[in-house]
Amino acid sequence: MTKTAVKQAKILLVEDDEDDYILTRGHLDDLTALDSQLTWVKSSAEGLQKLTEGHFDVCLLDYQLDADTGLSLLKKAINAGVSTPIIMLTGQPDKQLDLQALEYGAADFLVKSELSEARFARAIRYALSRREYELERINRLQLETDSRSKDRFLAHLSHELRTPLSSILGYTELLLESDSALEARPELNIILNNGKHLLSLLNDVLDLSKITANKLELRPEIIALRHLLIDIYTLLNVTAIDNGLQFDVTALTALPDTIIADGTRLRQVLINLIYNAIKFTDAGSIKVEVWLQQQVEQQMLFFRITDTGVGIPAKRLKDIFVPFMQIEDMFTRKKGGAGLGLAISAELIQHMGGSIDVTSEEGKGSIFTFSINPGDLTDVNLSQFNAELTYSEPQETGEKLQLTGEVLIVDDLADLRKLAGHWVSATGATVSYARNGAEAIERVKAKLASQSHYNLILMDLHMPVVDGKQATTDIRKLGYRQPIVALTATMAKGIHQQLSDIGFTELLYKPVTKKQLYSVLKRYLVAAEPEVALTPIANIGVELQFLVVEDDIEAAQLLQLLLESLGVKVTLAHSAAQCLQILAQHDHFDRILLDMGLPDSSGWQLVQRIEQSDADNVIVIISGQNVEESDAKPAIVQQSLLKPVTKHMLSNLVKGCYE
Numbered sequence: 001m002t003k004t005a006v007k008q009a010k011i012l013l014v015e016d017d018e019d020d021y022i023l024t025r026g027h028l029d030d031l032t033a034l035d036s037q038l039t040w041v042k043s044s045a046e047g048l049q050k051l052t053e054g055h056f057d058v059c060l061l062d063y064q065l066d067a068d069t070g071l072s073l074l075k076k077a078i079n080a081g082v083s084t085p086i087i088m089l090t091g092q093p094d095k096q097l098d099l100q101a102l103e104y105g106a107a108d109f110l111v112k113s114e115l116s117e118a119r120f121a122r123a124i125r126y127a128l129s130r131r132e133y134e135l136e137r138i139n140r141l142q143l144e145t146d147s148r149s150k151d152r153f154l155a156h157l158s159h160e161l162r163t164p165l166s167s168i169l170g171y172t173e174l175l176l177e178s179d180s181a182l183e184a185r186p187e188l189n190i191i192l193n194n195g196k197h198l199l200s201l202l203n204d205v206l207d208l209s210k211i212t213a214n215k216l217e218l219r220p221e222i223i224a225l226r227h228l229l230i231d232i233y234t235l236l237n238v239t240a241i242d243n244g245l246q247f248d249v250t251a252l253t254a255l256p257d258t259i260i261a262d263g264t265r266l267r268q269v270l271i272n273l274i275y276n277a278i279k280f281t282d283a284g285s286i287k288v289e290v291w292l293q294q295q296v297e298q299q300m301l302f303f304r305i306t307d308t309g310v311g312i313p314a315k316r317l318k319d320i321f322v323p324f325m326q327i328e329d330m331f332t333r334k335k336g337g338a339g340l341g342l343a344i345s346a347e348l349i350q351h352m353g354g355s356i357d358v359t360s361e362e363g364k365g366s367i368f369t370f371s372i373n374p375g376d377l378t379d380v381n382l383s384q385f386n387a388e389l390t391y392s393e394p395q396e397t398g399e400k401l402q403l404t405g406e407v408l409i410v411d412d413l414a415d416l417r418k419l420a421g422h423w424v425s426a427t428g429a430t431v432s433y434a435r436n437g438a439e440a441i442e443r444v445k446a447k448l449a450s451q452s453h454y455n456l457i458l459m460d461l462h463m464p465v466v467d468g469k470q471a472t473t474d475i476r477k478l479g480y481r482q483p484i485v486a487l488t489a490t491m492a493k494g495i496h497q498q499l500s501d502i503g504f505t506e507l508l509y510k511p512v513t514k515k516q517l518y519s520v521l522k523r524y525l526v527a528a529e530p531e532v533a534l535t536p537i538a539n540i541g542v543e544l545q546f547l548v549v550e551d552d553i554e555a556a557q558l559l560q561l562l563l564e565s566l567g568v569k570v571t572l573a574h575s576a577a578q579c580l581q582i583l584a585q586h587d588h589f590d591r592i593l594l595d596m597g598l599p600d601s602s603g604w605q606l607v608q609r610i611e612q613s614d615a616d617n618v619i620v621i622i623s624g625q626n627v628e629e630s631d632a633k634p635a636i637v638q639q640s641l642l643k644p645v646t647k648h649m650l651s652n653l654v655k656g657c658y659e
Contacts, residue, residue, distance in 0.1 A: 008035045009057040014047035027120045044068040051082045058127045063090040078105040083134045085127035162624035162643035168195045169644045170558040218262040224462040230510045251385030252291035260375025269345045277307035284308030301374040306367045312360040321346040401427040405455030405525040408432045410440040412463040436463045437471025444475050456524045461488040476503040483524045544568045549579045550595040562647045566654050576601035596623040611636050
């Protein structure tokens, strides 16, 4: 028997007879496979004290202890939460006593007169195995408890960080829009950009926490691959141009028209890797190559991002996908970041059934290659990615458009909605948004019901829920006669006629440039008189009244300022009690903006009390963490806003009150 095979155990013997102690000690010494450290106590009280200290692997407990019994000690130990396995020892065989001891929680029951080395060894070995299992169970429960505590902490941290970020971003935007701080605009823009950067870091931390807790859920959907690639290009080409870099997206093989994947997460990975390439490249180019390749029994979709940047030191390549690790020169280059992006990307790729690899040479650039499972492509058409698309942003003409009218932008990608909305808003026209065709149909229906209409609809074709073609068909059936312009990455033969037959007025190919968009706006919107000021949103009807329930005074005041700048009358409440008191004295509020973290009540409890008092109220939840749809069961909860709440978000909320 080698020394490494000897089992070590701390054993407690509770025995009031010295002769039996000597016999037990002898049995233990005979067990050559066990290196035991025996502690002997003579009374039930001492035994319980030692057991509750929790330092023993096994307890040998005599049944008869003076005036007390071992069963009594066994029961007390189990009730006290002692996890040490207890083996009951008795002088005479007794089936009833045996069953009772096991029922109370004993690991085994041994008769001293019938004890052999083999029987004793088996009982000790079983008890030690039980002890190890119990320790593993306790450790597992502790880890689960720690994980739940971490999740609660991160949720709380998210709320606590988003609240001050709301003030930082909100007040900065207000100052930038006012004339009171013209000289400080460069500094204010720095504050705004860094505040947004902090928000992106917070989102990264929460993403990573979901991944490590195995709580990240992908939402596979049918994705138009060409549409996705061109959208990615549109978003990042401007950044590449600003940095003096050439940016290209090419396909090495025919690509499937559609794939099955989580579109949001795939875009997140691509944007992360491409943006990193741009960030760490001072001169040269960024090239994205896409191809389809057979891997054993599954076709995999590959992406390769090549840059001519600073490269990564060879000794650090193994660390770059580890959370919170950053390449060596990041601090000296002042590029920033928490070192989470690559770790999150690697985990997301793994969840999408693929893998990621990197090769790099310091001073010459890096190549990141990753794959994903695109789903079953058996019946999916493969086509060439049109490499003839010209990705060039036209030079600014210096033309300053001044237009009136309202444009509805329909696109499932928030970044593209925001970009198009920014260009339209710059002309003075009013912008509304819809995330899919179903929302667009409802918005048009509401407009027509109020004897009004949008002057122009910009409609993306590829969207979830209801796509652009079906939405346009349904909108035309409602009686909408104004122009609808299709936005698409598809350049199929006969597409113009097909879309015209559905009801589209004309077609814009993605990536849509500012010049192309302005050309469309000039055709369908009315030129504004230069001297006429734009009408504030709230002046189109009766003054809106909002109740803001927020315990953070600065955050409440910021919401009040932002809403008042939109023409809304605001009443503030800083607790649940104050909210209910105001509601009891007030006839009606158009919206109740409710923070979920109040000092005197949980948000959902307050929602229930408001609903019980007046079910006609409309509540908008404001929270520092995502509110699950399943949680928002009460009918009066119609919307949720994630902090930081911006003026743009509130503007959409106000517009919704008039529709």
